[in-house]
Amino acid sequence: MDFDFTEEQQLLRQTVERFVADRYDFDARRKIIAQEPGWSRAIWSDLAGLGLTALLVPEAQGGLGGTPVDALAALEPLGKGLVLEPVLASAIVAATLIESAGDAAASAALLPDLASGERIFxxxxxxxxxxxxxxxxxxxxxxxxxxxxxxxxxxxxxxxxxxxxxxxxxxxxxxxxxxxxxxxxxxxxxxxxxxxxxxxxxxxxxxxxxxxxxxRIGADATAAVARARDVAVAGLAAEAVGAMRQTVALTADYLKTRQQFGRPIGSFQALQHACVDMFVASEEAWSAAILAAARCLDPDARTRMRAVAAAKATINRCARLVGQKAIQLHGGVGMTDEYAVSHYFRRLAAIERLFGDTDYWLKEYARAG
Amino acid sequence: MNLSYDDADEAFRGEVRAFVAAALPEATRRKVLGGFELDKHDMQGWQKALHRQGWGAPSWPKAFGGPGWTPVRQFIFDEECAMAGAPRLLPFGLKMVAPVLMAFGSPEQQQRFLPAIMSGEDWWCQGYSEPGSGSDLASLRTRAERRGDVYVVNGQKTWTTMAQYADWMFCLVRTDAAAKPQAGISFLLIDMRSKGVTVRPIRLMDGGCEVNEVFLDDVEVPVSLRVGEENKGWTYAKYLLGHERTNIAGVGLSRRAVADLKELAARETIDGAPALADPLFAARLAEAEIALDILEITNLRVISEDAKGDRRGPGPAASILKLRGTEIGQAISELAMQAMGENAMPFDRDRMVGEVAGNRDDAAAAATPVAAEYLTLRKTTIYGGSNEIQKNIIAQTVLGL
The missing domain is CATH 2.40.110.10 (Butyryl-CoA Dehydrogenase, subunit A, domain 2)
Structure with missing residues (x-):
C-alpha cells in the first residue's frame, strides 16, 4: 500500500506544473483561444519537448514506457491549466489503442511519430x-x-x-x-x-x-478499444482533478475578496459550506483518479471494471458539483467569459460527458457485480 | 502508487479472520448480523476475548500494552471484525480517554486506568454535551469548585452514550467562570458510583435507550483525578477530537451494510422481480457502493499519511472522513428502507432484544432492525461534532474562510 509518487513521477509533475505556470496562464490561454485554430502547435511542440507526447509509448518506439500512474502525475497539472492541446487524445488514448492492438508493423509505423509529437493522433x-x-x-x-x-x-x-x-x-x-x-x-x-x-x-x-x-491496426480491436477507454478514463480523471482543485482555489479566493453587506462573503456560513462541499468533492475525485490509475490495467476483469466505473461515475458527480457551485458562489461574474471560473465550468461539464456519462457507468458498475 | 496490501498485511488479515471466526460467540455474532440489540455482556465478552489474545487495544502503542499495529493493520482489523459480525469496540475508553491519558495523564493515572480499559474491566462514558451546550461545547456550565483535595461538581451532562453501563466518565467541567469560555475548563475523571451521580435513560425514536442524562449533584472528585493542568481541559478535549482517523469513516461497517442490503434487495421485489434487478434501484445502489469504494481509498490515503509519522491531531482529514462516512452510512440505510417499501412498517423493538430467533417469516422480526437502523443512523451526522461543525473546521483550516 503506497499512495506516493516516485521521485521521477514527482519530477514529471513539477515539470508540467512549472510549464503551466510559466507558459499557460489564463491570459496566454485566452490568446490561443482568440486565434485559429484555437490551440497552439508551438505549445504542442513544447509539450512534446517535455516528453508528454511520449509518455505511454514503449521505449522501443521512442517513448518513455510510462504507466497510467505516470499519466496521473502529468495530467493533473495539465487540468489545472485547462491545457487545450490534445495530450489526452494523442499521448494517452491513441498511444494505448495502437500499443494494445499488438501489431508490430503498425506500432513501428505510427508510434515514433506519436511519441515525438510529429503527428497528432x-x-x-x-x-x-x-x-x-x-x-x-x-x-x-x-x-x-x-x-x-x-x-x-x-x-x-x-x-x-x-x-x-x-x-x-x-x-x-x-x-x-x-x-x-x-x-x-x-x-x-x-x-x-x-x-x-x-x-x-x-x-x-x-x-x-x-x-x-x-x-488496419491489429486483428480484432475489441480488447484494445476497451483497454484504451479504461486508460482514457484514468487520464481524464487526472485532468479533472487538476481542474477541480483550481476551481476550488479560485472560488475560495473570491469568497475572501468579494465584499457584500460590509464584509467578505466568505464570512457567511452558507457560502463556506458550499465551498467545503466543493473541496470534499475534489478530494473524492483525487481518490477516484488514484483508483482508476492503479486499476485500469488490472488483469482481473471485475476489479478493473468496478474501479474504472466507480472512478468515472465519481469524477462526473464531483465535476458537476464543483463546477456548478463555483459559478453560484461567484455570482454574475462567474458567468462571464472574462473570468477563469466559467472556463473551468465548461471543461468540467465536458469531462462529465466524455468516455461515458454517469448513467452509463452506474450501469456498468452494477453489471460488474 | 500501489493500492494492494503487501503479503505480510494479507497474512495479518488471515490471522484476524481466523481468530474472529474462532473466538466470536455465535450468539453475539447472530445478534450483530441480525441488527439486534447488544447487552453489556455481549460487548464486554468480546472486549475480554480480544484482550486474552493481546488485541484488547488495537490502536495503542506497545509502550502502553497495545499491539503496536500500523494504521493499515488497525484498518484491516476493524474491517475484518465488522464483516464478521463482531461488536464494534466502544471508543470512549479505548480511543477517547486513553490517548488523552497517554499524552497528558500522570503515571499514576495511566497505571490505574489504562490496563482496565484494555481488559474490558472498566467501562467509560463521555461527559461532554450539556442541555445548553451542543455544538458550542465551550459554553458548558457544569461547575467544579475546588475544596481542599476535592472538586465539588454540579451540573448536567446529556447524550451520554452507555452511561448506564459505565464505571467512569471523563468529563469537561468549568473551573474558572471568569476566564474566556475555552480557558476555564478542566478535564476530570469521575467515578460513576460516586454519591450524587444520577443516570436517567433517554428513549430515542428507534425505541432504544443507549443515551442518557447524567445529573451531577455535589459530586466529590479527588483532585488526583484531574488530567493535566487546571483550566487546560479544552486543549486535551481538542487533542481527542480528530485523533480517530482509522475507523471514523466506518468503512467496514458500511461494507457489511451493503452486503446485507444486497441480500435484502434480492429477497424484496419491485414489479415482480428482485429489487436488485430494478434499474432505478440498481443505479441508486451502485451510487452508494461507489461512494463507499471512494471513501475507502480516501481513508487509506489518510492512514498511509499517518503511518509515515506522527501527523495525528485535529485536521481536515478526520472531518472529511466523518462527513462522507456518515452520509454514506445513512444512504445505505435509506436504500434498505426503500428495498422493503411499506413492508418495513411493522415495528416491535422487543424483537431486537434477547436471542435471535431467526424466523424470517415474522414480519415485525424482519422489518424492525431495518427501520431501527434507519432511525438510529440519523444520529451519526449529529454526534462527534455535527457535520456542519466539520464543515466549519474545513472552511477555517483548509480554505482559510
Missing part, C-alpha cells in the same frame, strides 16, 4: 447513435482488393479537431477493426469545431474512404 471510436457503446459501431469496413473501404460517421470529441490521424473503429465482417485514417484521406470529411469547453473536436463523415492493408 485522436481516437474516433464513438458515434452519435451508438452513444457510449463502443462494441457495435454503425461504421463499416469492407475488404477491397488488398485493402479496405470504410463508410459511416464517427465523432472525435476528444482532441479530434487537432488530429493529423484518426484511429477509426469500424465493423469488419462480424468483428471490430481499427484503422489509422489520415485527416486528409480522400472521402473523409472532417468537420472541425470547437467544443463548448474550447477544446478542438471533430465529427467525421466517412464516405468510401479507401485504405491500404497496412492501415
Amino acid at each position: 485522436a481516437p474516433a471510436l464513438y458515434e452519435r447513435a451508438a452513444r457510449y457503446d463502443l462494441s457495435a459501431p454503425g461504421t463499416r469496413a469492407r475488404r477491397q482488393g488488398a485493402g479496405f473501404a470504410l463508410d459511416g460517421a464517427k465523432t472525435a470529441m476528444c482532441g479530434g479537431g487537432a488530429a493529423d490521424v484518426f484511429l477509426v473503429s469500424a465493423r469488419l465482417d462480424d468483428g471490430l477493426a481499427l484503422f489509422a485514417v489520415p485527416a486528409d484521406a480522400p472521402g473523409l470529411l472532417v468537420q472541425r469545431e470547437r467544443g463548448y469547453d474550447g477544446t478542438p473536436v471533430a465529427t467525421l463523415l466517412v464516405d468510401d474512404v479507401k485504405l491500404g492493408a497496412d492501415a
Whole structure:
C-alpha cells in the first residue's frame, strides 16, 4: 500500500506544473483561444519537448514506457491549466489503442511519430447513435482488393479537431477493426469545431474512404478499444482533478475578496459550506483518479471494471458539483467569459460527458457485480 | 502508487479472520448480523476475548500494552471484525480517554486506568454535551469548585452514550467562570458510583435507550483525578477530537451494510422481480457502493499519511472522513428502507432484544432492525461534532474562510 509518487513521477509533475505556470496562464490561454485554430502547435511542440507526447509509448518506439500512474502525475497539472492541446487524445488514448492492438508493423509505423509529437493522433471510436457503446459501431469496413473501404460517421470529441490521424473503429465482417485514417484521406470529411469547453473536436463523415492493408491496426480491436477507454478514463480523471482543485482555489479566493453587506462573503456560513462541499468533492475525485490509475490495467476483469466505473461515475458527480457551485458562489461574474471560473465550468461539464456519462457507468458498475 | 496490501498485511488479515471466526460467540455474532440489540455482556465478552489474545487495544502503542499495529493493520482489523459480525469496540475508553491519558495523564493515572480499559474491566462514558451546550461545547456550565483535595461538581451532562453501563466518565467541567469560555475548563475523571451521580435513560425514536442524562449533584472528585493542568481541559478535549482517523469513516461497517442490503434487495421485489434487478434501484445502489469504494481509498490515503509519522491531531482529514462516512452510512440505510417499501412498517423493538430467533417469516422480526437502523443512523451526522461543525473546521483550516 503506497499512495506516493516516485521521485521521477514527482519530477514529471513539477515539470508540467512549472510549464503551466510559466507558459499557460489564463491570459496566454485566452490568446490561443482568440486565434485559429484555437490551440497552439508551438505549445504542442513544447509539450512534446517535455516528453508528454511520449509518455505511454514503449521505449522501443521512442517513448518513455510510462504507466497510467505516470499519466496521473502529468495530467493533473495539465487540468489545472485547462491545457487545450490534445495530450489526452494523442499521448494517452491513441498511444494505448495502437500499443494494445499488438501489431508490430503498425506500432513501428505510427508510434515514433506519436511519441515525438510529429503527428497528432485522436481516437474516433464513438458515434452519435451508438452513444457510449463502443462494441457495435454503425461504421463499416469492407475488404477491397488488398485493402479496405470504410463508410459511416464517427465523432472525435476528444482532441479530434487537432488530429493529423484518426484511429477509426469500424465493423469488419462480424468483428471490430481499427484503422489509422489520415485527416486528409480522400472521402473523409472532417468537420472541425470547437467544443463548448474550447477544446478542438471533430465529427467525421466517412464516405468510401479507401485504405491500404497496412492501415488496419491489429486483428480484432475489441480488447484494445476497451483497454484504451479504461486508460482514457484514468487520464481524464487526472485532468479533472487538476481542474477541480483550481476551481476550488479560485472560488475560495473570491469568497475572501468579494465584499457584500460590509464584509467578505466568505464570512457567511452558507457560502463556506458550499465551498467545503466543493473541496470534499475534489478530494473524492483525487481518490477516484488514484483508483482508476492503479486499476485500469488490472488483469482481473471485475476489479478493473468496478474501479474504472466507480472512478468515472465519481469524477462526473464531483465535476458537476464543483463546477456548478463555483459559478453560484461567484455570482454574475462567474458567468462571464472574462473570468477563469466559467472556463473551468465548461471543461468540467465536458469531462462529465466524455468516455461515458454517469448513467452509463452506474450501469456498468452494477453489471460488474 | 500501489493500492494492494503487501503479503505480510494479507497474512495479518488471515490471522484476524481466523481468530474472529474462532473466538466470536455465535450468539453475539447472530445478534450483530441480525441488527439486534447488544447487552453489556455481549460487548464486554468480546472486549475480554480480544484482550486474552493481546488485541484488547488495537490502536495503542506497545509502550502502553497495545499491539503496536500500523494504521493499515488497525484498518484491516476493524474491517475484518465488522464483516464478521463482531461488536464494534466502544471508543470512549479505548480511543477517547486513553490517548488523552497517554499524552497528558500522570503515571499514576495511566497505571490505574489504562490496563482496565484494555481488559474490558472498566467501562467509560463521555461527559461532554450539556442541555445548553451542543455544538458550542465551550459554553458548558457544569461547575467544579475546588475544596481542599476535592472538586465539588454540579451540573448536567446529556447524550451520554452507555452511561448506564459505565464505571467512569471523563468529563469537561468549568473551573474558572471568569476566564474566556475555552480557558476555564478542566478535564476530570469521575467515578460513576460516586454519591450524587444520577443516570436517567433517554428513549430515542428507534425505541432504544443507549443515551442518557447524567445529573451531577455535589459530586466529590479527588483532585488526583484531574488530567493535566487546571483550566487546560479544552486543549486535551481538542487533542481527542480528530485523533480517530482509522475507523471514523466506518468503512467496514458500511461494507457489511451493503452486503446485507444486497441480500435484502434480492429477497424484496419491485414489479415482480428482485429489487436488485430494478434499474432505478440498481443505479441508486451502485451510487452508494461507489461512494463507499471512494471513501475507502480516501481513508487509506489518510492512514498511509499517518503511518509515515506522527501527523495525528485535529485536521481536515478526520472531518472529511466523518462527513462522507456518515452520509454514506445513512444512504445505505435509506436504500434498505426503500428495498422493503411499506413492508418495513411493522415495528416491535422487543424483537431486537434477547436471542435471535431467526424466523424470517415474522414480519415485525424482519422489518424492525431495518427501520431501527434507519432511525438510529440519523444520529451519526449529529454526534462527534455535527457535520456542519466539520464543515466549519474545513472552511477555517483548509480554505482559510
